Amino acid sequence: MLLDKFEYAVKTLTHHYLRTFLTVLGVIVGVSAILLLLSISLGLNDTIERELDKFGANNGIILPISQSSLSSSFGPSGTRISSKLYITDIQKVRSVSGVESAVGVISLTSTLVQYRSEEFRLSGVGIDPYVLKTYYPNIAIKEGRLLQNSDSKHVVIGYNVAKKVFNRNIEVGSTIKINDQSFTVVGILEKSGGQAGSDNNIFIKYDEARAISSLDKNQVSAIYFVIQDSFDILTVQSKVETALRNAHGVKKGEEDFTVITAESTKESVQNILGYLTLFLGAVSGISLVVGGLGIMNSMYMSITERTYEIGVLKSIGVKKNDILQLFLIESGLIGLIGGIIAVVFSIILVIIGNVFLEGSLKLLLTMELAIGGLLFSFILGIISGYIPAKQASDLDVLDALGRK
């Protein structure tokens, strides 16, 4: 009998196809909005995780800037309070239990790089060649080779530096000038993609970077460290922070340095994303409420139009519960049809979106999300249709037939 009721509901919905279409449209907009916003949120989460994984799960970085200035680094330039990291700090970090290794690096920010007649300001890193692969685990060589300890005035450049920044491609063997000093390109890296990759970087030896950097001899731009596998990353991070606080003579909360690990970054990013998802969910929830009200409105209109039909059904012996079911199936179907179209529509938009985003952000519409969207739409239909359906089933037969 349930199948018959479905058939009955489908017949009614197709008969009033324009009203059905407009109501379904409301559901499509609401559910698609939620699905797409959640896809963006999931995609962001996934992209950030992938980017952080490139950084190396066990790797950490210590920067000579305070947490507060790091958080305000999105503000106007100049708000960043400059602090210092010393060579002696490297030893302090190495001595923390759970730290496998630690090295200092020299950052070459906004460094003048010349190739033939062109010049650009690029970022570079001065690092000991033997630890390059440890701290940049995802870099892969495309042409040439990585730096070696025996190298002198040699440089490895990122994919974009070689192929995109300058008008003419830089080849292995080419000479470029970094801060007016000539370096021979010995390697070009594979394209890493994403924002945290090495595509726009140049890599030279630590000593040579120090020579062209304005940094004091007892200072480093950053300390890279690796945490042993068997240790808890956040615990070791906390110990590193304590060791440096002691070394710098600062209290907790007043640190002039920031320790970053993939784990801690992931945690804070996920926190932010959680709020973002909640906010986006609430915004798209409003459109869903509108969709639900659309169903309710449509069902009320349907009852008003079909009062007579309800009276006929009752007069020929159809029970209250059957009438309730008929109307609930109708509203549930509106929700379900809207949900199916919304899921298909969202999948198409996600596919198109991913083509345009070229991997910089991968929108994710998971199977769970799609099924959730469908179920949610169906339930939305049932809930929105319940009050009108109840009202229809409660109608007095003589009132409905206009016989009073």
Add this chain to the structure above:
Amino acid sequence: MENNILRITDVKKRYTLGEIYVNALNGVSLDINRGELISIVGPSGSGKSTLLNVIGLLSEPTEGKILLKGKDISKLSEDERAYIRGKTLGFVFQTFNLIPTFTSIENVSVPLMFYGYSKEKRTKIAQDLLTKVGLGHRLNSKPSQLSGGERQRVAIARALANEPEIILADEPTGNLDSKSGTAILDLFLKLNKEGKTIILVTHDPKLPNLTQRTIYIKDGVIEKEVKKK
């Protein structure tokens, strides 16, 4: 088997219209036997349709008792009343009361759908009934494509779908031309001959001549009863 199918004892029906009480039935008592064809006549507002509504369980009596096959049906739950309407009673209304979006066959099938008949079975029953009322050629027509007489035939076929023992018809010829009206009355006579108990409420002056008994009702009470000789 007891011959009496319906016993109405001192039934009263009072409506409330705002602060005004309207006594539509003022103590009606009536016995109806199996296989009878009865007409209830009276002027507008006499209470004849109210009586039919009460007998047909579309409305509860304010007072009094109605026994259907010996069982008191005057105080039943809504679902119990719906069940009796669906299984024992068949309604024919003046305005046909067909579902406009459904074809003849679908309209006749609707009562069967809610009483557990398979689609094949109810289609077969509906086809047979529509053929019986002379609409075998209009199975797939919607009400808007049918004449008044044809619509009333569909309504009669629907009333017969669940094989009811009693057919209640409220002004069944009221919206029809005389030719169609006569054809519908002939159909009722035919059904009565097949053993159906039929109660007709009417203004039609021809009807009392055709029925075995005529109940004249006025101001909510039975004024007189005339049996056909």
